[in-house]
Amino acid sequence: MITHSRRHCVVELQALPSRIGQIRRIVSAQLRHWELDPLIDRAALGVTELLSNVHRHAQPDKTCTVEIELRLGRLTVSVIDSDPRLPVVHRTRAETLETCGRGLALVEALSEAWGARERPDGPGKAVWFSLAAAPARALPVRPVPLRATPVREPARAVLLAVDPAAVATGPPVASPVGAGPV
Secondary structure, three states: OEEEOOOEEEEEEEOOHHHHHHHHHHHHHHHHHOOOHHHHHHHHHHHHHHHHHHHHHOOOOOEEEEEEEEEOOEEEEEEEEOOOOOOOOOOOOOOOOOOOOOHHHHHHHHOOEEEEEEOOOOOOEEEEEEEEOOOOOOOOOOOOOOOOOOOOOOOOOOOOOOOHHHHHHOOOOOOOOOOOOO
């Protein structure tokens, strides 16, 4: 289910790999609608990492909610799930070749702030990050040169009136010269 208002959008989903790409597109479309195009890449990457963590770690199920909210010049993206365990950032050295465990470090690097909190309304937690939001710059308006070319009038249609009786009986047949009625 997707609900949204002018400055708030909520999407409920199962954090499955097949759904993560759909959520990235929804987040991107919402940010375009809010004219926050410069934030699309960072927000989409951050929500991907948070949803991937829900997919890998959340218990007992993968049901979660993604919330994006624009308030007071700040975009906040939250992923809320039913697992009460708070996430832990794994610090790794740059030269290690680990392929997982760096998601929250990446979220920390791409955002101005991030955190996790227990849900006050039940079991689970919300993991969030925020980005400073400035509307996309409007492109300068440039005049478009127009070349004045005369418009040709279309050819006028010619309508012919046809006697319907003549069409039904066929055209008259001329008799040979000097011949009498047949």
